[in-house]
Amino acid sequence: MAPVTVSVPAKLNLQLSVGPRRADGYHDLVTVFHAVSLYDTITVAAATVSPELGDTVTVTGEGATVVPQDGDNLAMRAVAALRAAMPGTGEPVHVTIAKRIPVAAGLAGGSADAAAALVACNELWNVGLSHQQLCEIAADVGSDVAFAVLGGTVVGRGRGEELTAALVPSTQYHWVLAFADGQLSTPDVYATVDRLRRDSAAAKGSAAAKGSAAATDAAAPELDAVLMAALRAGDPVRVGKALSNDLQPAALTLFPALRKTLTAGTDLGAVGALVSGSGPTCMFLARNKERALALAAALSGAGVCRSVATVAGPVHGAALVTGHPGQHGRPGQQGR
Numbered sequence: 448m449a450p451v452t453v454s455v456p457a458k459l460n461l462q463l464s465v466g467p468r469r470a471d472g473y474h475d476l477v478t479v480f481h482a483v484s485l486y487d488t489i490t491v492a493a494a495t496v497s498p499e500l501g502d503t504v505t506v507t508g509e510g511a512t513v514v515p516q517d518g519d520n521l522a523m524r525a526v527a528a529l530r531a532a533m534p535g536t537g538e539p540v541h542v543t544i545a546k547r548i549p550v551a552a553g554l555a556g557g558s559a560d561a562a563a564a565l566v567a568c569n570e571l572w573n574v575g576l577s578h579q580q581l582c583e584i585a586a587d588v589g590s591d592v593a594f595a596v597l598g599g600t601v602v603g604r605g606r607g608e609e610l611t612a613a614l615v616p617s618t619q620y621h622w623v624l625a626f627a628d629g630q631l632s633t634p635d636v637y638a639t640v641d642r643l644r645r646d647s648a649a650a651k652g653s654a655a656a657k658g659s660a661a662a663t664d665a666a667a668p669e670l671d672a673v674l675m676a677a678l679r680a681g682d683p684v685r686v687g688k689a690l691s692n693d694l695q696p697a698a699l700t701l702f703p704a705l706r707k708t709l710t711a712g713t714d715l716g717a718v719g720a721l722v723s724g725s726g727p728t729c730m731f732l733a734r735n736k737e738r739a740l741a742l743a744a745a746l747s748g749a750g751v752c753r754s755v756a757t758v759a760g761p762v763h764g765a766a767l768v769t770g771h772p773g774q775h776g777r778p779g780q781q782g783r
């Protein structure tokens with residue numbers, strides 16, 4: 448069977464509202480996922496050379512040295528999850544991951560690789576699962592993996608794995624991403640959210656301040672009607688104003704330099720500025736493609752980030768690459 452190549456996009460969260468910590472350690476969310484044109488490329492091939500080694504993985508590109516190259520790799524966990532879901536199928540594979548999505552950057556790059564591995568193995572092994580069935584397996588691999596299978600602009604609930612269509616027009620939005628010199632761990636950012644909420648409750652002298660579980664209680668999150676109306680109108684200025692992320696204060700606490708990056712983007716004309724997911728990437732919305740290119744150049748010159756990229760969204764989720772993989776979805780990227 449010929450190797451299968453899949454390209455898979457990074458995600459932004461246009462809204463990320465975080466509820467209280469649950470008993471299982473996760474937080475209930477309401478989020479609006481938005482897939483953008485920054486892609487990793489994953490190739491899955493039958494392990495013909497040394498099948499006795501089982502599944503193996505090679506990672507190249509952006510941040511490759513810090514990505515686990517063993518069973519801890521999310522793509523490898525996805526391969527194992529699909530095999531477990533389909534007993535009797537699934538020869539050993541070699542997975543090659545060419546990364547452009549920075550690692551631990553709040554762009555769900557690892558989840559994207561897992562989604563791509565599911566789509567690729569579904570094809571290589573001729574399993575024939577639907578997107579819906581792949582999303583069910585994806586949800587067990589990680590909270591953002593199901594979204595990376597689908598792409599588009601989608602509302603996520605639960606841990607982020609319960610997806611419903613956002614029912615908005617497919618207006619293209621033009622973004623500038625500012626990549627940071629450093630990484631943030633998602634569990635650390637969520638733990639900091641809990642700590643900041645406890646501190647704030649303590650400062651208010653509430654009963655929750657006594658350190659009980661209730662100390663981290665937050666209101667159940669709700670979908671932001673203002674953001675949804677802006678998306679329905681397809682108006683980038685309104686969308687920019689309505690962007691929100693409950694993880695941002697925690698990301699700024701752990702990575703204070705991001706304040707300067709956000710301020711610079713706003714001063715340079717972005718219509719919206721936000722930390723992406725758990726950070727430290729910052730995302731800036733521009734009025735149109737020309738403004739995005741100008742903003743990227745200006746941000747790049749301002750010295751407030753490691754590098755910048757211009758991307759557009761929404762784009763589709765993990766998809767088979769039929770042409771030459773190197774031609775697929777290369778974003779404009781500029782060094783500082």
Ligand code: C5P
Nearest residue numbers: 472473474476589590606607633634637
């Ligand atoms: O599901 P995933 O492995 O991507 O989540 C990584 C970590 O992020 C979790 O271990 C948890 O600490 C945090 N998380 C959370 N609530 C969510 C999603 C993730 O607390 N809804």
